[in-house]
Amino acid sequence: MTDATLENSPYAFVRKETLPQETAPLSVAGPVAWVRANLFSGPVNSILTLLCAYIVVTSVPEMVRFYFIDAVWSGTNRDACLADKIGRPVGACWAYIGDRFQYFIYGSYPVPQRWRVNIVFAMFALGVVWLLWERAPLKKVGFFFFFVMLPIGAYVLLLGGPNAEGFLRWLIGLTLVLMVVYLVLSFVPALARFWIGPAFLAVEEALPPWKRFYRPKRLVLLSLVVFGLIAILADTIGLPRVDTGLWGGMTVTFLIAAVGIVFSLPLGVILALGRRSKLPIIQLLSVIFIEFVRGVPLITVLFMANTMLPLFVPQEYSPDRLLRPLVGVALFAAAYMAEVIRGGLQAMPKGQYEGAMSLGLGYWQMMRLIILPQALRIVIPGIVNTFIGLFKDTTLVTIVGIFDFLRTIEATLVDPTWATPTTRATGYAFAAMFYFLCCWGMSRYSISVEKRMAAGQKR
Amino acid sequence: MSTIPTETVQPGKASLLYDPKIRGYVYQLALLAVVGFLLYSAASNAITNLRAQKIASGFGFWHNAAGFDVNQKLIPFSASGSTYGQAFYVGLLNTLLVASIGIVLSTFLGFFVGVARLSSNWVLSKLAMIYVEVIRNLPLLLQLFFWYNAVLKPLPNPRQSIELPAGALLNNRGLYLPDPQLGPGGSLIVWTFLIGIVATIIFRAWARKQQEATGKQYPVGWIALGLIVVLPFFVYLVTGRPVSFVYPEIAGFNLRGGIQIFPEFVALLLGLTTYTAGFIAEVVRAGILAVSKGQTEAANALGLRAGPTLKLVVIPQAMRVIIPPLTSNYLNLTKNSSLAVAIGYPDLVQVFTGTVLNQTGQAVEVVAITMAVYLTISLVTSFFMNIYNKRMALVER
Numbered sequence: 001m002t003d004a005t006l007e008n009s010p011y012a013f014v015r016k017e018t019l020p021q022e023t024a025p026l027s028v029a030g031p032v033a034w035v036r037a038n039l040f041s042g043p044v045n046s047i048l049t050l051l052c053a054y055i056v057v058t059s060v061p062e063m064v065r066f067y068f069i070d071a072v073w074s075g076t077n078r079d080a081c082l083a084d085k086i087g088r089p090v091g092a093c094w095a096y097i098g099d100r101f102q103y104f105i106y107g108s109y110p111v112p113q114r115w116r117v118n119i120v121f122a123m124f125a126l127g128v129v130w131l132l133w134e135r136a137p138l139k140k141v142g143f144f145f146f147f148v149m150l151p152i153g154a155y156v157l158l159l160g161g162p163n164a165e166g167f168l169r170w171l172i173g174l175t176l177v178l179m180v181v182y183l184v185l186s187f188v189p190a191l192a193r194f195w196i197g198p199a200f201l202a203v204e205e206a207l208p209p210w211k212r213f214y215r216p217k218r219l220v221l222l223s224l225v226v227f228g229l230i231a232i233l234a235d236t237i238g239l240p241r242v243d244t245g246l247w248g249g250m251t252v253t254f255l256i257a258a259v260g261i262v263f264s265l266p267l268g269v270i271l272a273l274g275r276r277s278k279l280p281i282i283q284l285l286s287v288i289f290i291e292f293v294r295g296v297p298l299i300t301v302l303f304m305a306n307t308m309l310p311l312f313v314p315q316e317y318s319p320d321r322l323l324r325p326l327v328g329v330a331l332f333a334a335a336y337m338a339e340v341i342r343g344g345l346q347a348m349p350k351g352q353y354e355g356a357m358s359l360g361l362g363y364w365q366m367m368r369l370i371i372l373p374q375a376l377r378i379v380i381p382g383i384v385n386t387f388i389g390l391f392k393d394t395t396l397v398t399i400v401g402i403f404d405f406l407r408t409i410e411a412t413l414v415d416p417t418w419a420t421p422t423t424r425a426t427g428y429a430f431a432a433m434f435y436f437l438c439c440w441g442m443s444r445y446s447i448s449v450e451k452r453m454a455a456g457q458k459r
Numbered sequence: 460m461s462t463i464p465t466e467t468v469q470p471g472k473a474s475l476l477y478d479p480k481i482r483g484y485v486y487q488l489a490l491l492a493v494v495g496f497l498l499y500s501a502a503s504n505a506i507t508n509l510r511a512q513k514i515a516s517g518f519g520f521w522h523n524a525a526g527f528d529v530n531q532k533l534i535p536f537s538a539s540g541s542t543y544g545q546a547f548y549v550g551l552l553n554t555l556l557v558a559s560i561g562i563v564l565s566t567f568l569g570f571f572v573g574v575a576r577l578s579s580n581w582v583l584s585k586l587a588m589i590y591v592e593v594i595r596n597l598p599l600l601l602q603l604f605f606w607y608n609a610v611l612k613p614l615p616n617p618r619q620s621i622e623l624p625a626g627a628l629l630n631n632r633g634l635y636l637p638d639p640q641l642g643p644g645g646s647l648i649v650w651t652f653l654i655g656i657v658a659t660i661i662f663r664a665w666a667r668k669q670q671e672a673t674g675k676q677y678p679v680g681w682i683a684l685g686l687i688v689v690l691p692f693f694v695y696l697v698t699g700r701p702v703s704f705v706y707p708e709i710a711g712f713n714l715r716g717g718i719q720i721f722p723e724f725v726a727l728l729l730g731l732t733t734y735t736a737g738f739i740a741e742v743v744r745a746g747i748l749a750v751s752k753g754q755t756e757a758a759n760a761l762g763l764r765a766g767p768t769l770k771l772v773v774i775p776q777a778m779r780v781i782i783p784p785l786t787s788n789y790l791n792l793t794k795n796s797s798l799a800v801a802i803g804y805p806d807l808v809q810v811f812t813g814t815v816l817n818q819t820g821q822a823v824e825v826v827a828i829t830m831a832v833y834l835t836i837s838l839v840t841s842f843f844m845n846i847y848n849k850r851m852a853l854v855e856r
Contacts, residue, residue, distance in 0.1 A: 038581040045580050052582040281487040285494060295837040296830045297794035303812050304830070307822035311508045312501035392598040399600075399801055406601060413608075424609050432597055432605075439596035 066091040066422075067429065074098070081420040092426040096418040103412065104430075107248015107403050113160075116239070117251050120154045124254065132445060134452070144219050147262055149226050154255070156230055161241025165234055172231060175223045182220060244322035248403030250434070252322070256329055256394040256404065261387055263330040268337025269376075273367065275338065276345055286338070293335035298393050301328045306400045325397045333390045340382040344375035377453065384446035388439045395435075406431055505823060512820070520819045521547075527814055529805045531721050543815050550810030551832060557724065557806065558793040558836075561731040565792060566785075568732060569739025574769070576744050587740065594737035599795055602734055607726035607802040614722075617714050626706045628714060634725060635707035635717040642701035651694045655686035662686075723804035727796065735792045742784045746777035778851050786844035790837050797833075807832060 026032045039049045070091030072081045079085045081093035097104075106114050127150050130142035152171065156164045233239070247255070274286030293301065305328030310318045319327070348371055356366035376383070398407040409427045412418060509516055521544040528538040533552045536545055575587040594602075612631055615621065620628040620635070628635040641649070659682070666677040695702065707717030750773050758768040799806035800813055807829060816825040 038579060041579065048578075048580050048583050052580075052586050055586070056582070279483045279487050282490055285490065292830075292834065295790075295834040297797040297808070297833055299797040299800065299808055300812065300826060300830050300833065303808075303816075304826045307816065308505075308826055311505045311822065314504055315508060315511065388596075395598040395600040396798070399798075406598070406604075410604070421613075424613075428601065428605050428609055431601055435598055435601060436593065436596045440592065443596070 066425070068092075078416075078418050078420050078423075081418070081422060083421075090420070090422055092429065093418070093420055093422050094426060096412070096420075096423055096426060097430050099418070100408075100412050103249060104405060104408050105250045107251060107408055108246045109248065109251065110242060110246065113240070113242055116157045116160070116242075119233075120157050120251075121254075123150055123153060124258065138218070141218050141222060145222065145226075147266075149223060151259070151262055153226055153230060154258075156234075157239070158247070158251075158255075159241065159244070160234075160239030164241075165239060168227060168231055168234065172224070172227045175220055175227060179220050179224065244320050247322065249408045250405045252397075252403060253391075253394050253405040256326060256397060256402075257387075257391045259326050260329045260333045260390045260394070264333035264337045264386075264390070265383070267330070267334035268341050269372065271334060271338035272341035272345060275342055290335045290338050293332055294339070298329075298332050298396050299399060301332050302396060302400050304328065322402060325400055325402055329390070329394065329397070332393075333386065336386050336389070337383065340379050340386055341375065343382060344377075344379035345371065347378050348375055380449050380453075381446040384442055384449075388442050391438060391442070392435065405434065509823075514820045516821065516823070518824060520815075520821055520824070523819075525815070526818070529810060531724060531805055543819065546815055547807070547811050547828070550805060550807035553804070553810075554793075554796055554799075554806040554808075557727055557731065557799070557804070558796050561728055561735065561792050561796065562789050564728070564732040565735040565739055565788075568736035569788075570743050572736060572740035573743025573747070576740060577747055591737050591740050594733055595741070599730060599734050600798055600801055603726060603730040603798055603802050606729045607722065611722040611726050618709060620709070620714070626704065628707050628717070630714070631722065632714070632719070633722045634720040635714050636720065637704035637706050638716060638718050640703050640705055642703060644698040645701040647698055648691050648694050648702070652687065652691040655690050659683040659686050721804070723799070723802055726802055727799050727804045727806075730798075731792055731795060734795070735788055738788050738791070739785065742781055742788065743777070745784075746779075746781035747773055749780045750776045782844065782848045782851060786841060786848075789844070790840055793836055793840065794833060 024030070027036065040046045068091070070089050071094050072086070072090055072092070073094050075081065075093075075095035076099065078096075080095050081090055083090045102111075102114075106117055109117055127142065127146035130136050131139070131146055136142060156168045271286050271290055274282045275290060277283050277286070302325050305324040309324050309327065313319065352370055352374065353366065356370040361369065394404060395406045397404050398410070403411070409431050413424055413427055506516075522542050524539075525541050525543045525546045526538055527546075529536055529546070529549050531553060532549045533556065534545070534548060535541075536549045572587045572590055575583050576591065578584045578587075614629060614631040617628075617630045617632055620630040623629055626637045662677075662682055663679050666679050670676055705716045707714045707719075709715075754772055754776060755768055758772040763771065796806055797808040800809040803809065812825055812829045816822060819825070
């Protein structure tokens, strides 16, 4: 018997050295294979590809030519954008956008007062970054800033006039009183026993007095700073009243969106809790409100706010023309928000409720400390979706005569200064870019939040 | 010996203030009182305000003559002799018309785009993605303005109409289609057509039963084609081609003859369809992705090709995930049709909440009726979709 190994078998041919590696054949890897697999894998697919390619080839170069190559970038009136005046084919008339840009942002807000809008924009940007940037410090203070300081500050700054300034002074007084109260309490902890719970006090007492004051009372300090700055502005430069009829453009669009967000979130939480409440009357009223508002179009809600709200309140308190759609939009968004939040509440495992109850927490403590933080975090994508819808829906206030961004565009289109054959296409393209960037940005943010939260759940 | 008096512990005899039941009643009563007060003060304010403005209340205006005309009407309506009540029905029918056509079209487009986004064809899926992203991130009102003001309004005037195939004309007053006129014996064609549809439905039910009983498949598609298309065409030839068309033609500054489809209707339909289709596409995509991959593989292992796999295995299972959000998209489309008021399509909101409200000033009644109509449409649609959903839902154990 012989060992039939490779070494001694007479006919075996075994290559001893390693061959250099060859590249994969073109039909398996590389661009050709990719094209074959993804574009021409069969007759139907090939036809579809050619059809799509035809669509792209016919539309894209045409659009590039219209919006970039043939576009007019500078000029002062319609003559710059007329083909027979400048002797070449004219595409988009960007000069018109440049000329009207200020109007698109501020509407008819008086030019010398526009710095006030700018400050509100800056505050808004600060609040948004504070809340959305994951690693920003002092998130709770940020919440307070966005949901309390910003609305009040914007109201005083944008409207101005004696009423708003009186309101501002009253607020500063209130803040000062609160500050004195806190000051006394933090230096004489014994007094605070009635104010805050004993357990909390034990932690507090370990700290030196100034820390005790500083730690939980940042909010008061922040309000004092913000209101103080606004008051200084009002005293030095003056805040004459600017009627809401003059507001317009992106300012109003952002204003409606922000008011909708600021009011719909807490209102939605309350409605969602009401809908899941065990008390039948509270539940019934919540269900009726939610289903009623969700069953009708926003336009009818706006019409109702516009024509019926003034009827329902006494003549002397008749709401401002801009306030009416704000109420309508906020209520409308709240109903949708309530359903999103209800989803989050339903997703909470029962153990969370039971755990909270076993700690002896009452209903509101349980909701505030255990359930809502988790539930809201789950439905952040849904909340952002509602915001996107709300932002798009702000355009509907156009129909009840509010000068939002879209309306300012429409208004400039009928203005003879810039009436050219291509003005309309340019204006709509500009509006589309604005809305697309805002909505797309929000949806990207919600996707990134979703991914970040999924990272913790990954196994 | 003395007994130690045992202290009796009485559970649950805490102060009434902390009894959750009592608290619940108090909360509810307080809420009821607040809501009741709000409603009462709103009503009393409304009465005083209406009286101050000398606006009549009640539904008496329903039978008053409406002094305006509407361009698109499915029922007879004229400025002289028609009432506000008839205006309401004109608007309602126009809303239902655009909503129902929009629902059908957007379903087809949405399914196509949703499936296209998952296609292995790279160009197709990217195009579908761009469509969905762009459409969903722009306000519907902007899209309506675009279709109406930027696409349809700049069309040439009637004298320079764009000629489309089959004698149709397109201009800034709308789309003019040839109007078919039935000659003697023409009604026979219509009847054959209707009978063909009924016969197809019966045959389809029969074929399904046969397949469930015996496993034998019948060519339903071909037979349907024969019954609905070929047979009426045959009758058309046999009866001596009794259908003639009245073609739209230029008369003075306008067109005469033909069926006119108004640009407002076209713009609204285009806007609603493309907008809703973007959302339906995502619903469909999510539904298809929810079907586990093993199902596709199993179908492939049985020898089914891509088409039948999608039609017979994936879509039926995906429908369970798709139907509930699809319903809300249908409702959204119906509600969004109220944006017609912005481009002047005479829907319910434009005719009733717009014109009638302006003429009568009876805001409370008009807005309440409009809202009631939309609520009813919502409830009815969800009711039927829920029945359908129940039939399609997965039955477990």
